[in-house]
Amino acid sequence: MSASITIYGAGSWGTALAVHLAQSGRSVTLWARRSDQARAIRENRYNDEYLPGIEIPADVRVTSDLKEAAQASNLWALAVPSQQLRSFVMSLKPLIRPDIVVVSLAKGIENDSLMTMSQVLEDVLVPQLDRSRIGVLYGPSHAEEVAEGRPTTVVAAAHSPAVAEEIQEAFMTDRLRVYANTDVIGVEIGGSAKNVLAIAAGISDGVGYGDNAKAALVTRGIAEIKRLGLALGAKSMTFAGLAGIGDLVVTCMSQHSRNRGLGEQIGAGKKLEEALADMHMVAEGVKTTQSIHDLAQRHHIEMPITEAVYEVLFNDRRPHEMMEKLMTRSAKRENWLPEVLQER
Numbered sequence: 001m002s003a004s005i006t007i008y009g010a011g012s013w014g015t016a017l018a019v020h021l022a023q024s025g026r027s028v029t030l031w032a033r034r035s036d037q038a039r040a041i042r043e044n045r046y047n048d049e050y051l052p053g054i055e056i057p058a059d060v061r062v063t064s065d066l067k068e069a070a071q072a073s074n075l076w077a078l079a080v081p082s083q084q085l086r087s088f089v090m091s092l093k094p095l096i097r098p099d100i101v102v103v104s105l106a107k108g109i110e111n112d113s114l115m116t117m118s119q120v121l122e123d124v125l126v127p128q129l130d131r132s133r134i135g136v137l138y139g140p141s142h143a144e145e146v147a148e149g150r151p152t153t154v155v156a157a158a159h160s161p162a163v164a165e166e167i168q169e170a171f172m173t174d175r176l177r178v179y180a181n182t183d184v185i186g187v188e189i190g191g192s193a194k195n196v197l198a199i200a201a202g203i204s205d206g207v208g209y210g211d212n213a214k215a216a217l218v219t220r221g222i223a224e225i226k227r228l229g230l231a232l233g234a235k236s237m238t239f240a241g242l243a244g245i246g247d248l249v250v251t252c253m254s255q256h257s258r259n260r261g262l263g264e265q266i267g268a269g270k271k272l273e274e275a276l277a278d279m280h281m282v283a284e285g286v287k288t289t290q291s292i293h294d295l296a297q298r299h300h301i302e303m304p305i306t307e308a309v310y311e312v313l314f315n316d317r318r319p320h321e322m323m324e325k326l327m328t329r330s331a332k333r334e335n336w337l338p339e340v341l342q343e344r
């Protein structure tokens with residue numbers, strides 16, 4: 001077990017993991033961006049802004065000093081929004097050491113580069129850090145439930161099996177069960193694209209389409225996510241795993257999901273800007289819709305649900321119009337054997 005972990009980003013997810021891991025005996029340092037936030041958490045032992053009602057154990061060290069956080073451990077977990085990851089890691093780069101393992105907790109695809117989070121980390125940190133020491137931790141894990149110690153499962157992915165297992169061991173507790181995987185691109189595409197489908201599920205809830213429509217979005221959603229993943233080199237089975245169907249189900253069904261909640265407001269008639277103005281926390285699905293839409297175009301992948309979400313969010317199209325378009329597409333086959341056998 002990695003004795004100590006540094007978590008960068010004292011938002012909902014970073015704080016929840018810090019609480020959970022500290023309660024499980026790890027030595028945890030939580031880095032907060034603003035010194036006033038770090039001080040308030042140190043003094044009150046609550047993070048009311050991002051994770052209200054959860055007490056932060058006294059042994060979680062809270063700092064806004066990057067150097068102090070970097071020196072505190074050899075395992076760095078990054079819980080900052082995906083579009084800010086690159087600039088944040090640039091500021092960490094002077095502090096990197098070759099024995100560090102860096103894990104992205106952020107789920108998303110960078111807008112301009114269309115890189116996944118591990119690719120952004122590689123882009124910034126290699127060669128100072130070996131590529132094998134970069135990983136991600138994704139899966140169905142709402143912060144509110146992890147902070148309360150409710151049973152949760154996630155997947156640690158890295159190109160090196162040994163590093164995937166090192167991350168697994170570092171985060172595994174009796175209430176947070178971690179699986180290891182080496183299909184990094186599969187885990188990242190599953191864990192990121194699910195936020196687009198969460199917005200679709202929320203729109204469906206807001207309009208009031210019902211349970212059948214929601215089940216269709218989850219099922220046909222994983223089909224289109226898998227198509228993109230396979231084109232990018234992912235393994236088919238990853239999409240039946242925790243960062244595939246697992247993450248998709250939780251986000252489309254949960255009361256906690258911010259992306260689903262944002263979609264619900266849009267389905268009920270709000271404009272994207274209005275829905276975003278009501279949110280304090282990041283809803284990764286908005287930016288990820290742009291990236292996934294662009295990736296699908298680049299690789300000529302049919303992603304009709306993503307396309308529909310894109311049109312509603314960015315081109316002012318009505319949810320009813322897009323649903324009609326989805327329902328009246330030409331007739332398709334589902335999982336015909338010759339096509340399934342072509343998959344990896």
Ligand SMILES: NC(=O)C1=CN([C@@H]2O[C@H](COP(=O)(O)OP(=O)(O)OC[C@H]3O[C@@H](n4cnc5c(N)ncnc54)[C@H](O)[C@@H]3O)[C@@H](O)[C@H]2O)C=CC1
Nearest residue numbers: 009010011012013014079080084105106107142143281282
């Ligand atoms: N909340 C959840 O249940 C889960 C969230 N995630 C992922 O974790 C990532 C973070 O999510 P949350 O903690 O929920 O978001 P949040 O909105 O609650 O917190 C974001 C944190 O990032 C910090 N931040 C913003 N811009 C920054 C910058 N330029 N540099 C450094 N720090 C910056 C903020 O101060 C804040 O502490 C997202 O990618 C999300 O998809 C993954 C699993 C669960």
Ligand SMILES: O=C(CO)COP(=O)(O)O
Nearest residue numbers: 139140141251257258259
């Ligand atoms: O990724 C998450 C849970 O696994 C959090 O994202 P949402 O809050 O949109 O569901």
